[in-house]
Amino acid sequence: MSAETNILLPTSGVDLFLKDKETMEAARSLVDDWRFARVTVNVEEGDVETAIGSYQNIRSPSLVIIETDTTDDSFIERLGALSEYCSETTNAIIIGPVNDVNLYRNLTSLGISDYLVKPVPLETLSEVIATTLIEKLGAKGSRLIGVVGSKGGVGTTALTQVLAWALSEEMDQKTILLDAAGGWSSLGVGIGFEPSASLHEAVKAAENKDEDTLARMYHKANDKLTVLATGIDPMLETSVQANQYEALIDVLMTSYPVVLVDLSGAIPSLKKTIINRAHELLLVTTPVLSSLRAARTLLQEVKLLQGGEASSVDLLVNMVGMASSKEVPKKDIAAALEYEPDAVIPFDPKLFLGAENEGKKITQGKEGKEVISALMPILTKLLGEGDLVDNTKEPGGVIADLLGKMTQKK
Ligand SMILES: Nc1ncnc2c1ncn2[C@@H]1O[C@H](COP(=O)(O)OP(=O)(O)OP(=O)(O)O)[C@@H](O)[C@H]1O
Ligand SMILES: [Mg+2]
Known part of the structure; x- marks a missing residue:
């Protein structure tokens, strides 16, 4: 396979x-x-x-x-x-x-x-x-990458943004980035845009195969990176449904070789759908007990859904060093999760919060490049197998x- x-x-x-x-x-x-x-x-x-x-x-x-x-x-x-x-x-x-x-x-x-x-x-x-x-x-050759956190606030959005910059700038990949959080979206903060549409409008446009309307919701972050700038949805209204979101992904996959989805803040059914459709799932956790416990349960559920294996999951341990004495060491994480972490990212509030506050790209300076280096094995794995093609053919x-x-x- x-x-x-x-x-x-x-x-x-x-x-x-x-x-x-x-x-x-x-x-x-x-x-x-x-x-x-x-x-x-x-x-x-x-x-x-x-x-x-x-x-x-x-x-x-x-x-x-x-x-x-x-x-x-x-x-x-x-x-x-x-x-x-x-x-x-x-x-x-x-x-x-x-x-x-x-x-x-x-x-x-x-x-x-x-x-x-x-x-x-x-x-x-x-x-x-x-x-x-x-x-x-019409999606042959395109890759869907999902990024999910074991719980809220573990840095899923921040790391998805690093990946988006790295894919588009370091790997020269035409990429579209979107999230599924509706009004709870914080994607615009790090990337630097104001949401211009709601997720409901986006799925509606996809349902009508109305690519022009969809294109008006795009924020062009650089030559290669486009962001679907949704998020004006009311925070307390119902989310879009999983099948609607999947139809949106189908449309995006016909034009973008890489579709990167930040799943933080999404409803469970939507997470499940994207987890099952994704070619690669990046699971973000922090090295503390509450997050690791959730990561273990999620991994087990993914295995159950996917015939006993979770071969396309990568484990990202984020914010390492935030509370050193209270953290679970790397070797114990591997034993508890029966999964070797694929990347370890240090706790660096100056870098992450600094970038947010000043509206700068996280990956701009030396520290940001180091985060990309830590993610490089995952990035090469994502793009290594098979040719990614610009999928515009019928x-x-x-x-x-x-x-x-x-x-x-x-
Ligand atoms: N390695 C890190 N070091 C320091 N701060 C970090 C790190 N990773 C993320 N952060 C910061 O932690 C905060 C939460 O991150 P983020 O919003 O990406 O988490 P999330 O998992 O997407 O949360 P939510 O569940 O609300 O969507 C942000 O302010 C972010 O800049
Ligand atoms: Mg988030």
Whole structure:
């Protein structure tokens, strides 16, 4: 499983028409994979004819996977027939008997998302489906990074800001930064902007796919860093809902290779959604008992949600030295949390509070650079695997294109 696909996949449907027993078994065990919790997988014994029969009566799902024994022109012709009954947003993957580069090229040029050779092992099947579903969102190649505190006030917002400056200035990454705290947001203080919109307005714009309105809520912090300047929401009104926020993230991920979310001050359901969708989760704690206890519980919950592992979590211990004699030593933190801290950041009120008071960038001076150095192993891990691309292309490869392309070819 790649870092790209190790996320909770979007709500979608996948129908598989198969004959090969091994591939069928693999498809049936997809339900045990935490990433597929919102994906409805239907496995049916059959082939392209069975699929054609199905979609005469019911709407085709996000993705159709069809096994075939023949790959000649008659099969291509039947795919054309299938495309007539498929919704224009349905993608298709073909599983065939032989490894044939020409056939692969021919099928992909006709709009088929992928061609695989049977039997398809579980690993390949889950990876190919996950990649196709992410591609459909138009978010392929983009990374979602969530930063969450074990409790309030541990420095989640401050460290997210350091990360945002480092990503955009040191790593030259086009990045969008946003939080989910609504009226409780303090993001503007450190970055230096006045919130110009509410989170409710932002999710509404995303829901309407109104990117112009959304763009008016952007604060350009530097060449590479954009901030969604929300926060004028009334503090005592209801938060936006998790599914609305997720739709906003989906829109942002189509235009920004890095989407960085400060989750401090967000409601739990929203935290959960972003934790499950994020490629990387940064968990901030301080080295004191109350914070560490919460960090341990949160880690256990994340493990439970993600199939027993929390492989994409990084532990940041912040404000070390604030109360030295009362703090838990690093080695004891690792033992208690069963998790080795990935970064340790010293307590430095002059730097952090000074930057806030004077409206300066935390990362500007020598001390700020040292905080970036402490976070560097995490930053390289975030960006190291796979290529981040500027994602402006249309998600392609839907089966409805097939008919058009076939007629063009003649
Ligand atoms: N390492 C540090 N040393 C000194 N002060 C720090 C450090 N990290 C953060 N701070 C300061 O601690 C205060 C709380 O930080 P911040 O607002 O980032 O926390 P938070 O976890 O986001 O809080 P909330 O739960 O309210 O969102 C801020 O004034 C910040 O500048
Ligand atoms: Mg905060």
